[in-house]
Amino acid sequence: MNEFELINRYFRDERPRAGVALGIGDDAAVLALPAASQLVVSVDTLVAGRHFPENAEPAAIAQRALAVSLSDLAAMGADARWFTLSLTLPEADEPWLEQFSAGLKAAAEAYGCALVGGDTTRGALTIGVQVMGCVPHGQAISRCGAKPGDRIFVTGSLGDGAGALKVLAEEHALDTAERDYLRQRYYQPMARLEDGVKLRGVASAAIDISDGLLADLEHICERSSVGARIEVEKLPVSPALRKLASVKQCFQWALAGGDDYQLCFTVPAACIAALEALRADGLKAEPIGEIRADSGIECWLNGEPFVSESTGYQHFD
Amino acid sequence: MNEFELINRYFRDERPRAGVALGIGDDAAVLALPAASQLVVSVDTLVAGRHFPENAEPAAIAQRALAVSLSDLAAMGADARWFTLSLTLPEADEPWLEQFSAGLKAAAEAYGCALVGGDTTRGALTIGVQVMGCVPHGQAISRCGAKPGDRIFVTGSLGDGAGALKVLAEEHALDTAERDYLRQRYYQPMARLEDGVKLRGVASAAIDISDGLLADLEHICERSSVGARIEVEKLPVSPALRKLASVKQCFQWALAGGDDYQLCFTVPAACIAALEALRADGLKAEPIGEIRADSGIECWLNGEPFVSESTGYQHFD
Secondary structure (H helix, E strand, O other): OOHHHHHHHHOOOOOOOOOEEEOOOOOOEEEOOOOOEEEEEEEEEEEEOOOEOOOOOHHHHHHHHHHHHHHHHHHHOOOOOEEEEEEEEOOOOHHHHHHHHHHHHHHHHHHOOEEEEEEEEEOOOEEEEEEEEEEEOOOOOOOOOOOOOOEEEEOOOOOHHHHHHHHHOOOOOOOHHHHHHHHHHHHOOOOOHHHHHHOOOOOOEEEEOOOOHHHHHHHHHHHHOOEEEEEHHHOOOOHHHHHHOOHHHHHHHHHHOOOOOOEEEEEOHHHHHHHHHHHHOOOOOEEEEEEEOOOEEEEEEOOEEOOOOOOOOOOOO | OOHHHHHHHHOOOOOOOOOEEEOOOOOOEEEOOOOOEEEEEEEEEEEEOOOEOOOOOHHHHHHHHHHHHHHHHHHHOOOOOEEEEEEEEOOOOHHHHHHHHHHHHHHHHHHOOEEEEEEEEEOOOEEEEEEEEEEEOOOOOOOOOOOOOOEEEEOOOOOHHHHHHHHHOOOOOOOHHHHHHHHHHHHOOOOOHHHHHHOOOOOOEEEEOOOOHHHHHHHHHHHHOOEEEEEHHHOOOOHHHHHHOOHHHHHHHHHHOOOOOOEEEEEOHHHHHHHHHHHHOOOOOEEEEEEEOOOEEEEEEOOEEOOOOOOOOOOOO
8 A cells, every 4th residue: 555545545535625625635735714814723743652652542542633733723712624634654554544544534523624635654653733723813812912910711620631641551540430531531632622712802811731731821921921820729620530639639730730631711800701701601611810910820729839749741851 | 951942942933924923932823814815735744764864964854844845835836935843853952953943944034934833742853844835716736637638847857866866875976066966956956936836827737746757747647537648858857867877767767766846737738828938938847748638658768668667656665
C-alpha cells in the first residue's frame, strides 16, 4: 500500500462539506470563509510515549488528537470548520489505520469539522493536527484582555486528566464507573467549542487548560500584565476524582495536573450580568477567583495560603 | 529552557504582518483574508533520515521544509501568506535551533510568508510545516481540468533533485560550481509561487513535481480522466546535471527523479496565446508533450518509445 492508496482507503471523504471548494486529493485544499469573518488556526503534535501511552487504542488517540487541537479554537471563541492531519507511522498497519480513521471520523463528525488534507510519512508514531475555524471579525478572545477586578471562571471539573493518568498507570484501584469516566476524560476530552462561542463579547480573556490551571492562567496574567488570586475550595472537582484521593490531593491535581481541556476565562464587572444569563441558559461556569493588579498567582484554601506542589507540565525541561 | 522560552527566543517575531490580527503567543493565530478570496492550505512533514540527511545543515533543512510546502501553494496558483511550524526535536540543542531559526526566517522573508504559530515537542527530529495562502475566489488551479489536446509544460530543469542526491552521497565527482548548484537545488528548491500566480486563468491543471514528473503528471491524468504523451528530448536538463551523467541517465532522472519542485501544467489551445505572452514577459515554461484521451503516459525519445526505469518515489512501499 503506497501513500495514495492509504489516504484513499482510510481518509478520503467525497461528501460535499461546508466551505470546502477542494478537499483531499489535490496539491492543497481550497476553503471559503463566511463573509466578515477571520480565520483562527492552531496546530498540535502528539508523540507516542510522550503525549499518549504507546499501547493506547488507535480510535482514542485520534479522538484525543482532534479534541486537544480544537480546544485551542474553543479558547479563542472560534467555531470548528476544517482540519489537516500529519500522520507519521512506523508502518502501514491496516488494523491500526482502520481503527484510527474510524475514531477520527467519529470525532470529526461530532465536532462538525471536515478533514481537508494532510500527509503520511514513515517514522516514529506522531500525530499532527492543524485545526481551522472562524470568528466574526474582531471577536476572537485572546489572552491579553484581563484587567484587575475581572472574575475568573472555569467551565467544568479540573484534575480529572491527572487522575486519569494514575488510573491508566494502575496506581489506584477504582470502581468501573469512575475508572471509565476518568479514562474518557483523558482520551476523549471535549473541546468546549460551544462554550467558547457563547463567551464572545463576555470574556475579557480566555485559555484552555492543557498544562494545568496555574500554568495556563499564568499565560493570561503575563500577556495581560496582571496577577490573580484563586480560592482553591471553589475549584470544581468530579465525584470520580474524589473517590481516588484526598480532597487536598484533588486540589493539587486541579491546580497543576493538566490535560483537562476546560476553559479558564475572565469576565469584567460590566459583563457579569451577561455571564449569569448564559449560566441560567445552561453554560457550565464556576467562579474560582479574581484578577489582581499585582503580578503572580496566589492560592487560598478557606482563607489560608495554599501551596501548589507543582506549577504544571513544562515542555522541554 | 522550556517550550515557551524556546519559542520566545527562536521563533517569536513581534513585527506587524499583513493579515495577522494575532500571531505567536496565544491559543491560536487570528488571520484576515483579503476580500473575495479563498484560503489555500497544505501541510508537509519532513522526517530526518528519510526526507533529508541526518547531518544536514539546520538552516538548509528549514529552507527546504518551507519551500516544499510552499511549492504546493504555487501549484494551486495561490500566493503565500502565513505558516505554522511543528518542530519535534530530540533535545533543545541551542546552536542547532539558532541556525534552524535563522534559515527559517531568511526563507520566510524571501517568500513574504509570516510564521504565525506552531508547537515544539520532544521526539525524533521531524519538521511539519503548514502553509496558508490565498487565491481570488474560484481561480485556484486544480489537478482536474486537463483535456485532450492541452499542451503540457514545465517551469524549469528536471532531474536536478535526483542528481543532487548522488552528489550529496558523494557517488559522483563534480567541479565545485556544479556541485554547489545541485546542492542548492536540493536544499533550497524555489517554490514557483510567482509562476503559479501568472498561470491563473491560463493553465487548465497544475501540480508541483515532488515525486517525479511521471508520478506527478499521472495524478493530473487520473484526476482529469485523461492520458499524456511526453517528448523526452524536450525535457529541460541543467548543464550541471549533464556533467554528472549521460543524456539518457539525465532523462531518466528528469522523468522519475523527484525533488525538483518545478510546476508541471497543462494549457488548452484557447490559452496558448496568453501563455506565449507570459513567456515573452519572462515566464520560464518549456513544452514537453500533450494530453491525450487514452489513459496512461507514453514517453517518446526522438520518435522512438522510451522506457522509464522507475515511476518515482513511492511513499510507504
